[in-house]
Amino acid sequence: MHTRGRTLRFTAVLALTVLTLTGFSTGRHHSHSRHGSSEGGGGCSSSSQDHDTSTSSGGTTNGSTHRSRPTYRSTPTATSSATARPLKDGTAVLKRCASVADPYTTVEVRNPNGREALFTVKVAYKDRTGFTLADAGSQVSVPANGKATLRMAAASTGALDRLDHCEVDPRATADR
Incomplete structure (x- = not known):
């Protein structure tokens, strides 16, 4: 027993x-x-x-090894451009107006954003009375928090002999 x-x-x-x-x-x-x-x-x-x-x-x-399996782990995902903050518009400053001798207008564009962006710049070509001879627009890519120089051809070479001055829209519109 x-x-x-x-x-x-x-x-x-x-x-x-x-x-x-x-x-x-x-x-x-x-x-x-x-x-x-x-x-x-x-x-x-x-x-x-x-x-x-x-x-x-x-x-x-x-037998003394005991491991727990992870139940759920969040996976970091890249932020898409749809959920990213919207871009701020940049600034455009006229550096040189087109002329008969050089039919190109030079504009400096600044980007206030923390990422590269594409900006649209608008220029009005005026005679000495203020009449708009032609309007032009062009795009330029500017690095994050940087600046770029845009050299754009005059809209109409026939109007260059009557051209008195250029007016640049100081707001460069952010496109993407």
Whole structure:
């Protein structure tokens, strides 16, 4: 009878040890706070337990290793241009008006944005009475927080002999 009791006790201890090493519990609940949820421990239906056993270099089972699987990880995504802040308009300053000798107008465009942008610049070619001989528009790409020089051809070379001055719209419209 003494041997039978000892065998039962040994079997119970062995079963408890196996259950403990494989991640099963004996009625106690383990609470894991991961992303605001809590899961009860125990049983093989628990998704937070990994019941894999690894073999160490000595060939024995390493039952004390317990790893939790990640439940959910947010993945960072690139910000699309649709959700990015809208671009601010830039500034345009006339540097040189077109003439018969050089039929190009030079304008400096500044970008106040933290990223490269495309700007539209508008120029009006006027005679000495203020009459608009021609209007022109052109686009230029300007680096982030930088400036670019735009050299644009006069809209009408026939009007250059009557051209008195150029007027540049000081607002360079951001296009993208």
